[in-house]
Amino acid sequence: MRSLKTFCIYALLVAGGLISIYPLVYMLLTALKPMTLLFEFPPRFLPSEMTWSNFREAWGSQNFALYLLNSLLVTLASFALIFLLSSMLAFAYSRFDFKGKSLSFAIIMGGLVIPSLTLLIPQFVLIRQLGLFDSRWGLIVVYAAGAIPFTTFLLKGFFDSISRDIDESVEMEGGGAWTLFASIILPLSKPAFVPATIFNALTVWEEFPWALTIINDPLKRTLPIALANFQGQYTTQWGIVFAGSLIAVIPIILLFLLLQRYFIAGITAGAVKG
Amino acid sequence: MINKWSKLLPIILALTLVLAGCGSKGNQGTANETSSGAKPGKDVTLTFWHHYSTASPEEKTLKEVLIPKFEQENPGVKVNPVAFTWEDLHKKLQISGSAGDLPDVARLDIIWVPEFQKSGLLQELDAFEDFDEIAGSLLEGPLSTAKVGDHYYGLPLNTNTKVLFWNKEMLSQSGVEQAPATAEQFFEALGKIKSKYAKSWGFGEPALQGWNVLPWIWSNGGDVLSPDFTTAEGYLNSPASVDILTKLKDAYNAGQISGFKPGDVAVTEGHASGSYAMMAEGPWAVAQFQSQFPDFDVEMASFPAGSAGSIQVLGGEDIGIFSKDKQEESWKFVKFMVSEAAQIEMGKIGQIPVNLASMENADVKAIDYYPPFLEQLKTAKARPPVSAWPQIDGVINDAMSKIFMTDADVKTELDAAVSAIDALLKE
Numbered sequence: 001m002r003s004l005k006t007f008c009i010y011a012l013l014v015a016g017g018l019i020s021i022y023p024l025v026y027m028l029l030t031a032l033k034p035m036t037l038l039f040e041f042p043p044r045f046l047p048s049e050m051t052w053s054n055f056r057e058a059w060g061s062q063n064f065a066l067y068l069l070n071s072l073l074v075t076l077a078s079f080a081l082i083f084l085l086s087s088m089l090a091f092a093y094s095r096f097d098f099k100g101k102s103l104s105f106a107i108i109m110g111g112l113v114i115p116s117l118t119l120l121i122p123q124f125v126l127i128r129q130l131g132l133f134d135s136r137w138g139l140i141v142v143y144a145a146g147a148i149p150f151t152t153f154l155l156k157g158f159f160d161s162i163s164r165d166i167d168e169s170v171e172m173e174g175g176g177a178w179t180l181f182a183s184i185i186l187p188l189s190k191p192a193f194v195p196a197t198i199f200n201a202l203t204v205w206e207e208f209p210w211a212l213t214i215i216n217d218p219l220k221r222t223l224p225i226a227l228a229n230f231q232g233q234y235t236t237q238w239g240i241v242f243a244g245s246l247i248a249v250i251p252i253i254l255l256f257l258l259l260q261r262y263f264i265a266g267i268t269a270g271a272v273k274g
Numbered sequence: 275m276i277n278k279w280s281k282l283l284p285i286i287l288a289l290t291l292v293l294a295g296c297g298s299k300g301n302q303g304t305a306n307e308t309s310s311g312a313k314p315g316k317d318v319t320l321t322f323w324h325h326y327s328t329a330s331p332e333e334k335t336l337k338e339v340l341i342p343k344f345e346q347e348n349p350g351v352k353v354n355p356v357a358f359t360w361e362d363l364h365k366k367l368q369i370s371g372s373a374g375d376l377p378d379v380a381r382l383d384i385i386w387v388p389e390f391q392k393s394g395l396l397q398e399l400d401a402f403e404d405f406d407e408i409a410g411s412l413l414e415g416p417l418s419t420a421k422v423g424d425h426y427y428g429l430p431l432n433t434n435t436k437v438l439f440w441n442k443e444m445l446s447q448s449g450v451e452q453a454p455a456t457a458e459q460f461f462e463a464l465g466k467i468k469s470k471y472a473k474s475w476g477f478g479e480p481a482l483q484g485w486n487v488l489p490w491i492w493s494n495g496g497d498v499l500s501p502d503f504t505t506a507e508g509y510l511n512s513p514a515s516v517d518i519l520t521k522l523k524d525a526y527n528a529g530q531i532s533g534f535k536p537g538d539v540a541v542t543e544g545h546a547s548g549s550y551a552m553m554a555e556g557p558w559a560v561a562q563f564q565s566q567f568p569d570f571d572v573e574m575a576s577f578p579a580g581s582a583g584s585i586q587v588l589g590g591e592d593i594g595i596f597s598k599d600k601q602e603e604s605w606k607f608v609k610f611m612v613s614e615a616a617q618i619e620m621g622k623i624g625q626i627p628v629n630l631a632s633m634e635n636a637d638v639k640a641i642d643y644y645p646p647f648l649e650q651l652k653t654a655k656a657r658p659p660v661s662a663w664p665q666i667d668g669v670i671n672d673a674m675s676k677i678f679m680t681d682a683d684v685k686t687e688l689d690a691a692v693s694a695i696d697a698l699l700k701e
Contacts, residue, residue, distance in 0.1 A: 035565070212365070213366075216366075216377075228362065230328060232360075235558055237566075
């Protein structure tokens with residue numbers, strides 16, 4: 001009886017795993033097919049002939065390595081801003097009482113329900129006035145601003161669950177708010193940063209419309225723009241598109257593998273108030 | 275744990291600062307470039323936005339052959355090419371136009387010229403002294419696509435149209451020995467192909483925009499707008515338009531036409547691998563067959579003629595100047611791009627030249643797939659040169675999607691499209 005149950009659970013998990021991994025495997029196999037076999041009819045799952053030429057082509061055309069570096073820089077810098085501001089915001093809302101607290105928190109949370117595309121024009125005007133047009137900073141501040149509401153929400157939930165008795169002990173020992181924040185709350189909240197990292201990494205890494213809008217200089221482009229350029233007006237070499245997309249997705253997969261053991265602990269962070 | 279965090283945060287912050295350095299350096303760079311544009315004796319850098327394909331030899335030829343040649347011939351002028359996709363280039367030009375941050379020169383789809391002229395972004399080229407001389411060296415039809423009102427706002431860069439591609443083996447196996455010359459023969463052939471090849475389609479059409487459906491309507495004697503471009507009433511919903519669209523819809527419902535639905539086999543690749551016996555495509559398809567399907571036997575013929583003849587759509591690109599302060603240098607670059615030498619280089623990789631002299635070049639003449647296109651170009655028709663065309667095209671696309679993919683009535687949908695288009699024309 002028990003083994004039947006285990007079997008069912010495993011069967012479901014394996015099925016779920018296969019469904020999740022199928023698109024990636026399909027991408028890989030497509031990228032490995034020579035152009036002539038891409039549209040074979042009837043379609044074949046496993047290529048009868050394999051080639052790395054799509055990867056060479058994707059890596060060699062345009063400035064792919066530079067775009068990868070740009071994407072990394074923009075993502076890392078956005079993260080620095082997001083975590084710096086969100087963690088302090090979340091700490092303030094979690095630990096202090098001040099005038100207008102619930103109203104200002106509601107306004108920040110309101111940012112979650114505005115679709116980012118509707119903000120394109122006002123952001124564009126603002127970024128131009130700030131002189132950040134056609135610069136990577138224009139990407140970083142906007143990505144960070146977009147991610148702050150959700151990250152603050154996530155972190156505040158976790159901070160709230162940390163017992164206030166700790167606050168008192170810190171106070172008794174003569175520590176101030178900064179000590180409490182930097183030496184106690186932040187280290188204890190490590191699991192909450194993991195889901196925040198993964199969710200934000202996906203949105204920042206893949207962002208396309210804003211990067212297309214404000215970056216003119218080809219040397220400052222990010223990966224999604226380069227990937228889009230592999231699609232021609234009339235014809236698209238899908239093998240190269242898939243090879244390029246695979247290269248682009250590697251850092252995200254690495255990040256996930258690195259962080260996954262913390263992921264489950266973190267996703268329930270803030271679900272229940274302690 | 276405490277140590278880890280306190281170590282990690284400063285590292286990230288330091289990275290941010292490093293980046294700040296990069297960012298501001300980049301800004302200074304562009305500021306210098308623009309200010310040096312006015313100073314004599316220093317290099318002038320022209321920004322050239324284009325949609326030459328990154329995944330084909332086009333962009334390589336531009337960057338590695340044409341631009342170095344131009345820079346060598348014009349010391350002191352540098353060209354910075356920026357590649358976009360066709361769709362993104364249109365959006366970028368619209369956005370940058372409203373922000374006043376345009377490139378100096380851009381390659382433009384011929385259907386964009388009226389739109390950017392109307393928004394006052396394109397410079398008049400006939401103001402340049404030697405304009406008439408240059409214009410006289412170019413093909414007349416493509417040149418007319420750069421004219422709005424009494425002035426020219428660009429020069430043609432390359433031209434194209436579509437012809438009928440047919441799979442000889444599939445057709446002869448189905449009992450059709452020749453490419454269908456008329457629409458009647460075409461629909462007859464579709465039926466024969468379907469009964470021989472149940473899993474294939476007789477004809478593939480990759481989309482339902484004006485570019486795709488107008489040739490059918492035109493060839494059947496219909497049109498989209500009146501000759502003075504003021505209304506669609508009585509043209510897009512004329513009996514001739516309804517008639518041909520009904521026939522196409524019936525063929526689609528009978529499983530004889532496909533290709534525009536999401537998830538369909540891609541048309542050009544599908545044609546080479548036996549999914550679509552026929553398709554209407556441009557010269558780029560031949561280039562694609564040569565590189566990806568070298569064994570495929572490419573056969574081309576004129577587009578099936580209707581009661582009004584075999585009328586395909588005129589495609590191609592113009593080159594226009596946006597720059598206000600580097601006009602002389604920009605004009606030099608435009609002249610270079612339409613010159614015989616540059617047109618020959620692009621002609622060799624499938625961009626049909628518009629320069630009369632380059633058409634006589636031996637290398638260009640040796641391209642055996644150009645003749646059917648040059649023949650089809652004689653009767654090719656341009657899409658209406660109205661500034662609202664991109665929106666009108668959207669209306670057409672929506673109407674056609676409803677006509678083909680739902681059981682909506684053809685005439686009703688066309689009537690609805692006509693009133694939407696007339697409203698756009700009045701704006």
